[in-house]
Amino acid sequence: MPENEETPEVVEESQEPATAQEAEGTEEEPFDRARAEAKIRKANQEAKSLRERLKELEPLARRAKELEDAQKTEQERLAEQLSQAEQRAQAFRQRAVRAEVRALAAAEFADPDDAHAFLDLDAFVGDDGEIDSDSIRDSLADLLKRKPHLARPADTSPRRPVPDRTQGSSGNGNRSSSDPGVIFAGLMDKALKGR
Incomplete structure (x- = not known):
């Protein structure tokens, strides 16, 4: 940074310590809308001034970074590039x-x-x-x-399904006696004949 430039000083305002009534709570004192709005306005003004100061200081910070980079020697820049290249190569x-x-x-x-x-x-x-x-x-x-x-399982070929002859109807039309359809038909015959 040039020597003739002055850096702005940040002035912090001291906050008022909490009174005994505020520490105990607001039970004794009713809510004062005007005072609350005044405190909010004051806080908003402080935030606004800080944002403005930040906007003013950002270009100065950017300029300081540029000057720092410009002051680096060629060897430092090359060492930095080398370390970045080594990290990429390792990855x-x-x-x-x-x-x-x-x-x-x-x-x-x-x-x-x-x-x-x-x-x-x-x-x-x-x-x-x-x-x-x-x-x-x-x-x-x-x-x-x-x-x-x-390890991979020894037999990875797809397994053929084993047919279950008890499922479905048989080819000759005969159903087994454990078939629910046959059982129901038998019950219905008995019920109708028993009339």
Whole structure:
């Protein structure tokens, strides 16, 4: 900031301490609408003046930030850009490892997403940034030994339904005696003949 500019000082108004009657409550004193409206007006005026001051100070804060950025050395800017690039590269590396784990787990796991939840993904990235697929396979096999419930079921083929011959009508028209229709018909015959 230039030396000849003065920063405006923020003046805080002291608030009146609560009187003994206000501390006890307003039981003794009736509600005074005019006094309440005056307090509200005063609070609104203070809020308005603070908003105006904030609007005046925002450009100054923006200008100070620009000056601070301009004063940074080229090396500081490059270091900042480097750290941001390293963070992005780390995020991409983690996504690649997660995808590799998911792909290798798809053959043996019921839900491939479960595999990367139980493994340390950073352990599979070498110093050169390459992903060690053999290590992932070994870790997945070890995980299945420790937690066999994560494995895909052995028989995943769809099961054929087994026919139940007691259901439905038989092909020759004979119904079994446990058929509700036959039982009802028998009851109706007895009821009609018993008349």
